[in-house]
Amino acid sequence: MATHLTHWGTFESVSDGERLTAVRPWRGDPEPMPLIENVASAQHHRTRIAQPHVRKGWLDHGPGAPGRGDDPFVPVSWETALELLSGELRRVYDEHGAEAVYGGSYGWASAGRFHHAQSQVHRFLNCLGGYVRHVNSYSMGTSNVLMPHILGELHWMIGHSTTKTVIAEHTELVVAFGGLSPKNSAVTPGGVSRHHSRGWVSAAHARGCRFISVGPLRDDITAEADAEWLAPRPGTDAALMLALAQILDAEELADKPFLDKYTVGFERFAEYLRGRTDGVVKNAQWAEQITGIPAERIRALAHEMAGARTLVTVSWSLQRAHHGEQPVWAGLALAAMLGQIGLPGGGFGHGYGSAGMVGEPARGLSIPRFPQGHNRIETFIPVARIADMLLEPGTPYEYNGLHLRYPDIRLVYWAGGNPFHHHQDLARLRTAFARPDTIVVHDAFWTATTRHADIVLPATMTIERDDFGAGENDPLFVPMPALTRPHGQARDDYAIFAELSEKLGFAKEFTEGRTAQEWLRHLYDEWRPEGLPDFDTFWAGEGIELPVAAEQVLFADFRADPEQHPLTTPTGRIEIFSETIDSFGYSDCPGHPVWLEPAEWLGGPASQRFPLQLIANQPRSKLHSQLDVGAHSQSTKIAGREPVRLHPQDAAARGLRAGDIVRIVNDRGSCLAGLILDDAVRPGVAQLSTGAWYDPDPDDASFCRHGNPNVLTADRPSSTLSQGCTGQLTLVEIQAHRGEVPELAVSRPPATA
Ligand SMILES: Nc1nc2c(c(=O)[nH]1)N[C@H]1C(S)=C(S)[C@@H](COP(=O)(O)OP(=O)(O)OC[C@H]3O[C@@H](n4cnc5c(=O)[nH]c(N)nc54)[C@H](O)[C@@H]3O)O[C@H]1N2
Ligand SMILES: Nc1nc2c(c(=O)[nH]1)N[C@H]1C(S)=C(S)[C@@H](COP(=O)(O)OP(=O)(O)OC[C@H]3O[C@@H](n4cnc5c(=O)[nH]c(N)nc54)[C@H](O)[C@@H]3O)O[C@H]1N2
Numbered sequence: 001m002a003t004h005l006t007h008w009g010t011f012e013s014v015s016d017g018e019r020l021t022a023v024r025p026w027r028g029d030p031e032p033m034p035l036i037e038n039v040a041s042a043q044h045h046r047t048r049i050a051q052p053h054v055r056k057g058w059l060d061h062g063p064g065a066p067g068r069g070d071d072p073f074v075p076v077s078w079e080t081a082l083e084l085l086s087g088e089l090r091r092v093y094d095e096h097g098a099e100a101v102y103g104g105s106y107g108w109a110s111a112g113r114f115h116h117a118q119s120q121v122h123r124f125l126n127c128l129g130g131y132v133r134h135v136n137s138y139s140m141g142t143s144n145v146l147m148p149h150i151l152g153e154l155h156w157m158i159g160h161s162t163t164k165t166v167i168a169e170h171t172e173l174v175v176a177f178g179g180l181s182p183k184n185s186a187v188t189p190g191g192v193s194r195h196h197s198r199g200w201v202s203a204a205h206a207r208g209c210r211f212i213s214v215g216p217l218r219d220d221i222t223a224e225a226d227a228e229w230l231a232p233r234p235g236t237d238a239a240l241m242l243a244l245a246q247i248l249d250a251e252e253l254a255d256k257p258f259l260d261k262y263t264v265g266f267e268r269f270a271e272y273l274r275g276r277t278d279g280v281v282k283n284a285q286w287a288e289q290i291t292g293i294p295a296e297r298i299r300a301l302a303h304e305m306a307g308a309r310t311l312v313t314v315s316w317s318l319q320r321a322h323h324g325e326q327p328v329w330a331g332l333a334l335a336a337m338l339g340q341i342g343l344p345g346g347g348f349g350h351g352y353g354s355a356g357m358v359g360e361p362a363r364g365l366s367i368p369r370f371p372q373g374h375n376r377i378e379t380f381i382p383v384a385r386i387a388d389m390l391l392e393p394g395t396p397y398e399y400n401g402l403h404l405r406y407p408d409i410r411l412v413y414w415a416g417g418n419p420f421h422h423h424q425d426l427a428r429l430r431t432a433f434a435r436p437d438t439i440v441v442h443d444a445f446w447t448a449t450t451r452h453a454d455i456v457l458p459a460t461m462t463i464e465r466d467d468f469g470a471g472e473n474d475p476l477f478v479p480m481p482a483l484t485r486p487h488g489q490a491r492d493d494y495a496i497f498a499e500l501s502e503k504l505g506f507a508k509e510f511t512e513g514r515t516a517q518e519w520l521r522h523l524y525d526e527w528r529p530e531g532l533p534d535f536d537t538f539w540a541g542e543g544i545e546l547p548v549a550a551e552q553v554l555f556a557d558f559r560a561d562p563e564q565h566p567l568t569t570p571t572g573r574i575e576i577f578s579e580t581i582d583s584f585g586y587s588d589c590p591g592h593p594v595w596l597e598p599a600e601w602l603g604g605p606a607s608q609r610f611p612l613q614l615i616a617n618q619p620r621s622k623l624h625s626q627l628d629v630g631a632h633s634q635s636t637k638i639a640g641r642e643p644v645r646l647h648p649q650d651a652a653a654r655g656l657r658a659g660d661i662v663r664i665v666n667d668r669g670s671c672l673a674g675l676i677l678d679d680a681v682r683p684g685v686a687q688l689s690t691g692a693w694y695d696p697d698p699d700d701a702s703f704c705r706h707g708n709p710n711v712l713t714a715d716r717p718s719s720t721l722s723q724g725c726t727g728q729l730t731l732v733e734i735q736a737h738r739g740e741v742p743e744l745a746v747s748r749p750p751a752t753a
C-alpha cells in the first residue's frame with residue numbers, strides 16, 4: 001500500500017506496475033469522497049495521449065496555417081516534436097520577442113509540488129526570455145482585486161479564516177450566502193488528507209447553532225445543517241444584504257462603536273441605504289421586488305442576525321458573476337454593522353464550503369517549491385481576458401485603476417490547464433485561438449484544449465512520477481513515489497522542458513544539473529526545518545505531520561488593537577467606502593456596495609427570451625474537467641451527457657421528462673444534457689455543472705454535444721475594476737432535443753493522418 005495525494009483526497013493503493021489494482025481512501029480520512037475512483041479508471045483510457053502529435057495543417061503549411069481544432073493530427077517521435085518546437089520557439093522569440101508569448105498557462109494541474117506544471121512552464125519560459133503572464137484566478141478573480149482595497153490581502157484572509165472548530169463551539173447563526181457545499185469543500189488546492197465538510201456542521205447544529213442557506217439549490221448545504229433554505233433570484237444577494245443593512249441602520253441595531261473604531265465610510269454607505277443619494281430607500285419591500293424573498297422574512301432575518309452570534313459567509317461563486325464585487329462587499333458591510341468581526345464564531349467569512357482549506361488552522365510552514373525564476377516581461381492580463389487579448393491586440397482597456405493595452409500574441413504555451421474548460425463563450429474562444437501562429441499544450445489527455453493545439457506533448461499523471469506535496473493549510477506532507485510506469489511515451493513536464501532547454505542552449509540554467517529525483521532531495525534538504533526527518537527517511541515513510549495553529553479567530557488581533565494590528569487596506573481599517581475605488585470612477589463598481597442589475601438575471605429584460613437562470617457551478621463528480629472519462633464521473637452521465645437539473649414544474653411547463661436528452665440554448669450557443677427533475681432546484685433555475693469536455697459539432701462550434709455550459713456563458717467581465725470571470729450565471733431556455741442524439745467525438749482520440 002502506498003499513500004498518494006490528489007487535490008480531491010488522499011488514497012492508498014496497490015499497483016502491478018502498469019495500473020492501480022486497488023484504491024481505497026487514506027485511513028486517516030474521516031469523510032472520504034468517491035472522486036478518487038476517477039484516477040485508476042482514467043489512466044489508460046483511450047483519450048490518454050500516448051505520444052507527441054503535431055497538427056497536420058501546421059506541419060504542412062507552417063505556423064499560422066488555418067484549421068486549428070478541425071485538422072487531423074500527425075503522430076511524431078519525441079525527437080521530431082522537440083526539434084520542431086525548439087525551432088518555433090527560437091523563431092518567435094527572435095522575430096517577435098518575449099511579449100509575443102503568452103505563458104500564463106492558468107489551471108489547477110495536479111497535486112505534487114515539484115512537478116507542478118505552471119511552475120515548470122514558467123521557469124522554462126523565464127529561461128527563454130520571459131512571457132506575458134496572467135494575474136488573479138478564475139476562482140476568485142473579483143475578490144482578488146476587491147479585497148485588498150476593503151479588507152486586506154485575499155489569500156492571507158482565506159488562509160486565516162476563523163477555524164471550523166471555533167464556529168462549531170461559538171456561532172449561534174450561520175447565514176451562508178451561496179451555501180456551504182460539501183462537494184466543494186471536498187477539494188483543496190494541493191491536496192486534502194482529512195476532509196472536514198460535515199463534522200463541524202453537525203457539531204455546531206448539535207450545540208444549537210442555526211444555519212440559513214441562501215441560494216438557488218437546496219443541497220448547496222449539507223443535510224447535517226438542517227438549514228432553512230432561502231432562494232432569492234440568483235445574482236440578487238447584494239440587494240438582500242443591503243435591505244438587511246438598511247433595517248439594522250433604520251432600527252438602530254447597527255453596532256456604532258464598532259463602525260467608528262474599525263471601519264471607514266459607513267456614513268456614505270448609510271446615505272445610500274437611506275435613499276439620500278438616489279431617492280430609493282433600500283428597505284425590505286424594495287428587496288422583495290428584486291429578490292423575490294418576502295419583506296417580512298427579510299425584516300425578521302435582520303433581527304435574528306442582530307440578536308445572535310452571527311457568521312455571515314459568502315461563497316466564492318457569488319463573485320464569479322457580473323458585478324460580483326457587490327455581494328462580497330455588501331456581505332462585509334453587513335457583518336461590520338453587526339459588530340462581531342474578530343469575535344469567536346462571529347463576523348465575516350469568504351468561502352466556507354467553497355474549498356477544504358477555508359476554516360482549517362493555518363499551517364506554520366510552507367512546503368518546498370520549485371523556483372520559477374524571474375520574468376523580465378512586465379506585461380500581464382487579468383486571467384479571464386484571454387480571448388479579448390488574442391482577438392484585440394493593441395486595444396486599450398482599464399483594470400484596477402490602470403490603463404493597459406493587450407499585447408500581440410504569436411505563441412501560446414499551456415501546461416496544466418484547460419482553457420476550453422475554464423473560459424466562457426467557447427465559440428468565441430475558438431475564434432480567438434485561431435489567431436496565434438502556434439499553440440503548444442502539454443497534457444495527459446486529449447482534452448478540448450489539446451485538440452485546439454498545434455504541438456501536443458503527452459504528460460505523465462501524478463501516479464506515474466516521483467513527487468511530494470501537501471494541500472494548503474493541510475498538515476500532511478507526503479512523499480509521492482511513482483506508483484506505475486508512465487502510459488505510452490508520456491513524459492514528465494520537467495523532462496520535456498529539460499530536453500527542450502538542452503536544444504535551446506540553457507539546460508544548465510533550467511535543470512541546474514539535477515534529475516527530478518535529485519531536485520526532490522535538493523528542495524527537501526534546503527527546506528528541512530529542525531526536528532524533521534532527513535530526505536531518505538521522509539521518502540521511505542507515509543508522510544509527516546507539519547505543525548498547525550490550534551485554533552484561530554480571523555481579525556482577533558485587529559479587534560484587540562487596531563493601531564498595533566491594522567489591516568493592510570489603505571486606511572488600515574475595513575473600508576465600507578473606498579476612496580481608492582471611488583477615485584477610479586468606474587460606474588460598474590462605485591465607492592461603496594450598491595445594487596447593480598446584472599446583464600442576465602431573472603428580473604431583467606433578457607429573461608423574456610431566455611427565462612431560465614443557468615447555474616454553471618463546480619461538478620460534484622470530479623475536479624473541473626479533470627478525469628471526466630473516469631468511472632465516478634461517467635457514472636453520473638445520462639446517455640453519456642452531463643446531467644442538468646430542473647424543477648419538476650419548469651420541466652412540465654416545457655413537456656420535458658426525467659431522462660430526456662434536452663438542448664439548452666441562448667444567443668451564444670447551445671448544448672445537450674440529460675434531464676434530472678429535482679425540487680431541490682429553485683423554480684426558474686437550471687443547474688448544469690462545468691466539467692464535461694467540450695465536444696463541438698463539426699459544423700457549429702457553438703453547439704456542444706456533451707454538455708459544457710461554457711458554450712452558453714458570457715465572456716463578460718465582472719466589472720472594469722477586477723475584470724474577473726463571470727461564468728456562474730447565464731440566462732437560457734431548455735427545449736426537447738429533436739432527432740437523433742449525435743455520437744460524442746471527445747470520448748475518442750482525434751483523427752490522425
Ligand atoms: N462556467 C463556469 N466556468 C468556470 C467556473 C464556473 O464556476 N463556471 N469556475 C472556474 C474555476 S473556479 C476554475 S479554477 C477553472 C478551472 O479550470 P482549469 O484549472 O483549467 O481546469 P482543470 O480541468 O483542472 O484543468 C487542468 C488540466 O491540467 C491537466 N493536468 C493535470 N496534471 C497535469 C500535469 O502534471 N501536467 C500537465 N501538462 N497537465 C496536467 C489536466 O489533465 C487538465 O486538462 O474553471 C473556471 N470555469
Ligand atoms: N467537487 C468539486 N469541488 C470543487 C471544485 C470542483 O471542480 N469539484 N472546484 C474547486 C474550485 S477551483 C473552486 S474555485 C471552488 C469554487 O467554490 P464555489 O464558487 O463556492 O462553488 P460553485 O460550485 O461554483 O458554487 C457554489 C454554489 O453557489 C450557488 N450560487 C450560484 N449563484 C448564486 C447566487 O447568485 N446567489 C447565491 N446565494 N448562490 C449562488 C450555486 O447554487 C452553487 O452550487 O470549488 C472547489 N471545489
Ligand SMILES: [Mo]
Binds near residue numbers: 138139140
Ligand atoms: Mo477555482
